[in-house]
Amino acid sequence: MTSSAETSPETRSYGEDPAQVYDVLLPAADAPPAxxxxxxxxxxxxxxxxxxxxxxxxARAFAAAGWHVVVAEYRRAGMPGGGVPGTLDDVRDLLASVAAQPDLPKPLVPVGHSAGGHLVTWVAGQPWATQRGIAGVVSLAGVVDLGASDRLHLGSDAAREFVGTGPSSEAWTSADPMTTLPPKVPVRLVNGADDDTVPPEVADAYVLGATAAGGDVTVQVVPGTDHMAIIDPSHPAFDEVLAAVRSLTSTSP
Structure with missing residues (x-):
């Protein structure tokens, strides 16, 4: 591979299913190394x-800013093995694979959007998070509280479809970031003030509970930003995303 954010990603596997793959992008050649x-x-x-x-x-914007980048795929609800626990197993195994790659430097910073924000915040609560070299996670408009998602019927009850059951079940508890507070690594939440897909108040109970338990959690609500703008590199809100990632990589050991 050449060192450029514009090259085609290299795809690597972490399992046998076609969805158990991730793409690797190298930092842009002209970017200061991050x-x-x-x-x-x-x-x-x-x-x-x-x-x-x-x-x-x-992902290309992160590479243009100087980071090595991995773009994760995973089995999802409606796919063989997807949902709970398969999706969670995939995220765990993916990060184990990435952490073992000698050409992908640590620290690792998982950055997830929406349901991906749920997944990276779930990672932050797992006892193995620090063992993977994870400096912290960044949730962008993340569904960090499955109970709030259920009460608001987000995504036409997407949380129930993902878990396969409702609240209070063992599967639900295992998938909900609210049940593993405080997080084991820092969590940075960036949400859009105008997001009506995953409203910013979905994070309120998580932030309150995590900080009360002694967790290193911050939240930034960006004015004039909706659900998809938060991952649009051309939108001013993406500066807040880059700042959140830098805050974790610059303070890691």
Whole structure:
């Protein structure tokens, strides 16, 4: 591969399923080197109709800023093995694979949008997060509270479709970031003030509970920003996204 954000990504596998893959982008040749690897986890309410293709502009922007970048794919609801626990297993195994790659420098910073924001925030609560070299996670308009998502019927009850059951079940508890507070690594939330797909108040209980438990959690609500603008590199809000990632990579060991 050549060192450019404009080259075609290299695809690597972390499992046998066609969805258990990730793309690797190298930093742009003309960008000042940025420490670590950004792991982009796409959204789409965990549904099979939405894959990693729509996350490529965001990923290229991270590469243009100097980071190594991974664009994650995973089994989703409606796919064989997708949902809970399969999707969670995929994210765990993906990060183990990325952490083992000698050409992908640490620290790792998973950055997830929408349902991907849920997944990276779930990662932050897992006891193995620090073992993977994760400096922290960035949730962009993330569904960080499955209970709030359920009460608001976000994505036409997408959380129930993803988990396969409703609240209070063992599967629901295992998938909800609210049940693993405080997070084991720092969490940075960036939400759009004008987001009506995952409203910013979905994060309120998570932020309150995480900070009360002693977690390193911050939230930035960006004015004039809707659900998709938060991952649009041409939108001013993306400056806040870059700042959130830099805040984690610059303070990591």
């Amino acid at each position: 420490p670590g690897t950004v792991v982009v986890v796409h959204g789409g309410f965990w549904r099979k109709e939405y894959d990693r293709d729509h996350a490529l502009p965001e």
